[in-house]
Amino acid sequence: MFEFLAVALSYIWGSLPFGYTVGKLAVGKGFDIRNHGSESIGFTNVWRVLGMKVAIPVLILDLLKGYLPVAIAMHTLGVTAAWLCLIAVMIGHAKSLYFRLTEGHFSGGKSAASAMGGIVALQPVLAGWVFLFFLAVLLVSRTMSVSSMLASFCAVWLSYHYELGHGWHTLFWVVAVLIMYTHRRNLGRLAHGTENKMFEWSDMRWPWQKKPTTKEQPEILAGFVIHAMDWRDLLQSIFSWWIGFLGMWERTRPIATWILAHVPVIENAEIRNIRLKDGRRVRVLVLAIPWVSSMIKQVRYANEIDEREEKIPSGSEGAEARDEVKRAKQAPEYRRSKWFRDRLWQRLRSTAVQTRRRGCSVLGLGALLSTEFNGGADLQKWCNARGLDLTVDNGAAYTAVSTVQAVIKETPMPLDQAKVKVVGASGFIGRITAKYMEKLAAQVTVIGRDEAKLTGFSQSTAISTALEDAYDGDVVVLLTSAPGQVVNLENCTKFKPGATFMDGARPVDFDEQILKEHPELNFKLVRCGVIKFPQEEGRDVLCGVDFHFDGYYPACVAQCVMVAAGGEEGRSNATNGASIRPAKYEYFANSAEACGLEVITSRRSEGDVFEGNYN
Structure with missing residues (x-):
């Protein structure tokens, strides 16, 4: 009975959100540490977000969170009860009852510091070796999550090394598994190379070294x-x-x-x-x-x-x-x-x-x-x-702007003499592009599957729901989200020979196999809506996932960057929803120039520049 009560109280004690509370005391009642950094209430996240002065009390409290109930149980109820209390404290820290009662869902921290406090109470010598191992890994990896996870397995190895017995082996295995579970998202970030470092050696300064006079702008x-x-x-x-x-x-x-x-x-x-x-x-x-x-x-x-x-x-x-x-x-x-x-x-x-x-x-x-x-x-x-x-x-405005810029750049004939067909004009991006084309082209036809959405165009613009009306176009702009490719081997011969196809759709609307099997049609295929970011000197822009554009990125990513870089003005010009004011097109066109973004086109009929095939 007493053992059960001790475990229950340990869970409740572990549920006390010290990092959350200290963060509010340091910053204000409206501050929630879970809305910053790794969204954890533990020492590491508090250190990263609020600094060492605020984090030190959190570390001490989290260590005591593990130490006190385990030490009390060890001296009053025995070692088995102490083991169970340690597990209960760790679960309470990771799945806090406080947040379940106040917000309706569990939340918490990683339980590494709480586990360390409990191990100090149970096996102080082993805890000392684990701490030294933790510090060594932290100095080498500069990553708190890696250090915590490896330290938990170091405790398992030491329990076997000291021949503590099956009960102790089981305890440390359970602790290691719990630590791995609470760090499961960190494992994903480590696998994709996005895990945060606690510090960079290049940023370290000895006391006699002068600090840089110029302050780096915030990222x-x-x-x-x-x-x-x-x-x-x-x-x-x-x-x-x-x-x-x-x-x-x-x-x-x-x-x-x-x-x-x-x-x-x-x-x-x-x-x-x-x-x-x-x-x-x-x-x-x-x-x-x-x-x-x-x-x-x-x-x-x-x-x-x-x-x-x-x-x-x-x-x-x-x-x-x-x-x-x-x-x-x-x-x-x-x-x-x-x-x-x-x-x-x-x-x-x-x-x-x-x-x-x-x-x-x-x-x-x-x-x-x-x-x-x-x-x-x-x-x-x-x-x-x-x-x-x-x-x-949603990136619609700059995707349309960059598509229009690509059309102007790559169309072999003057646009004021060209028949332009915009396929997919009932969508966000297609609609914006078509409105731009009305100002530039001799004749514009907008084509979409939903005629009810093909409204608001000028009287001179032809409206259609049939792809057949694009067959005589000099320039065919493809911006659909169709399940299959719009221009394929079955219908390609119906299009005007020598036509230019501007494909800004993702997945692509034009089957590249046409260029190989029907060279006599003399089609020009241009993949558009792709941007080159300005890069740091001597470094390429890197990403852990392949966007299929050989170092370039979709215009919707570029618009997201411009919105963030523009501060309040940028956020007020963000596009979401079907209606986009014309002033936003001009904003992103000017912002792209100010940021140093470059529109990239790939003339697939004249050689590969980037890979855009998702077939």
Whole structure:
């Protein structure tokens, strides 16, 4: 009975959020340490965010959190009770009852310091060796998570070395497993090379060394979320390669799809070594919702049915339409689409929370993620309602601007003499591009699958829902999110020989095989919407994930960077939702020039510049 009570009290004691409380005392009641850094309430995150003066009391309290209940249990109830109290304290620190009662969910720290305090009470000599090992690893790796995890396994090895017995071996194995569990996200960041270092040797100064007189400008941090274009993209990650392998086989694809639907958001990589024209450094945190394009596109059916239901008039007028929608909602196709939609929405919200807690003020949406849930507007509303100080951006404005710049650069004839066909004009980016083209081209035709969205264009602009109306175009701008390639081997011969195709779609809309099998058509294919970032001197812009552009990046990533770099003005010009003011196009065109961004085009018919094939 007493043992059970001791374990319960140890869990409650472990649940006391010292780091959270000290952070509020140091900064103010509105401060939450979990919204910064690694979102942990432990010593390391407090040190990184608030400095050593605030972190030292947290370290002492967390060590005492582990030491006191274990020491008391050791001297009153025996060693077995002390073991259980240590485990209870660690669980309490990682899954705090305080946050469960006040916020409705568990939260906490990594439990490394609490575990160390408990081990000091149980085996002080062993704890001393573990601490020395921890310091040695920290000096070499400069990474607290690596030091903590390896130190926990050092304790396991020492228990065998000192022949402490099976009970002790089991205890230290449980401690090591718990430490690994609480550091599971750190393992992902380590695998992708994005884990934070505690310090850099180049920044260290001896007391007699002078500090630099010029202060480095603070680094700009932005977040960007991507998804896999196809199953092969999943092979890039050590965590998802096996799922990608399953997805390549038709028989195992349903299993792979089901697994992906349950995989959480991954902190995939960082884009580093960006230095803007004004000297400011930029780092982009890249998160991944590891869904393939086909999974995200399944969301659309449920959205279309729900939109149709909203437009039905009330009364007897809409009775027939309501019955039709009701039947559609009872169909397996709708239920499946809604199932995917609910899970995608959950992951987008998780992405927003993780991005903010890593210190980002802007979250950019990549590829198909930028088109779902009202182009990011729904996610922005959710962030505002939750109190997250985060701006959601879909990258539409600068993607359109860079596409227009690419059209001007690569079109072999004067635009004021050209017939321009914009395919995908019912989407965000296609609509903006078409409006730009109205000012430049002799004749513009906008083509989209939803005629209701093809409104607001000038009277001289032709409107169509049929791809056939693009066949006679001199310039065909491809900006769809179609499930298959729009220009393919079956219909390519119907297009005008010598036409220029500007493909800004991701996944791509133009099948490159056409250039090999039909050279007589003399097509010119240009992949556009791609940007080169300015880099630090002597360093290339690096990223741990392959965007398929040989060191270049999509324009939506560039817009995310410009929004973050622009401060309040940049965030006010972020694009989310279907309506984008013309002033925002000019803002990003000017901002790109000020930041030193360069629009890159790839003339695929004249040789490879970057790889853009997602077939």
